[in-house]
Amino acid sequence: MTTETTALTTQVYRVWIKSTPERIWTAITDPEWTTKYGYAAPAYFELKPGGAYHSSATDEMREFGKQNGFEIPDPIVDGEVVECDPPRLLVQTWRMLMDPVTAAEPYTTLTYLIEELKSQPGVCRVTVTHELAGAPASATVVAGSPLDEAGGGGWAWVLSDLKSLLETGASLSGR
Template sequence: MSDTTQVYRVWIKATPERIWAAITDPEWNSRYAYQSPGYYELHKGGSFRQAATAEMKEFGKAGGFEVPDTIVDGEVLEADPPRRLVQTWRMLMDPTTAAEPFTTLTYEIEEAKMQPGVYKLTVTHELTGAPATAAMVAGTEDSGAGGGWAWILSDLKTLVETGKNLVE
């Protein structure tokens, strides 16, 4: 894994439509990982935004900083449901990451050749010129952000397969 491109894969026993919904539907994407809803306009040029939760805002206040209402934003570059989503992505929670350029995030859902009914979800995050964002999404110890993409995808898989997230 480099600082400029990070690739994560997880195999999920579910339909591609269910995996797609877990990524793009706020009813689903607010139930795993950092549990903040993400809203997509699923067409080229459409907007993406991820909203702060009340818990995030309280955490920030206790730490002496303000968490904005929108914690991640971007633009949809390509949407091919339920197989491929490409978007720009910028973390706004932290002034350092907010000052960095937009990065590019690609989700690809493909049938796993090894087992019928299992699909491979690959997330590729291109992070050129965004070292603070790269550290944060990698879930490195010094980022203070938790588990990054590895945590998010593990929790997504658990939720889609079991109906419960990792902390339930």
């Protein structure tokens, strides 16, 4: 996977996945799939321009918050669908509500682009572009940490886990 970061305001992540555009689209937009990789939080989309988006807290997240003296809100992320062209393009707004700092920042724009490679049938390039102008705390969170043993977190972790799940049937965490 490659990662590009421009002053953290625009982050671009790419991964090549041996799968069909339709399977990748479903894994990104279906809550039954989104619970199988990344942070395992179900994501709900109304897949039309102006449609709502939100991701719900898991019991594991709520328990973590409780053990550490804070409450995890539900939803944990919200936004709106801006553009939807299945199984190729999804553009949405995105705001993390898990802590007061990121919740106070403006909505950011998240774009998923799924492209099947003509030179390698059955392989798709998935590009996630997250535009984070005016949202420095969110930019830090979604960039992850290269020192984190769990894959660094953020979009790099989520896309790596998505790739593993679609190619092997198992996520990196073994869910």
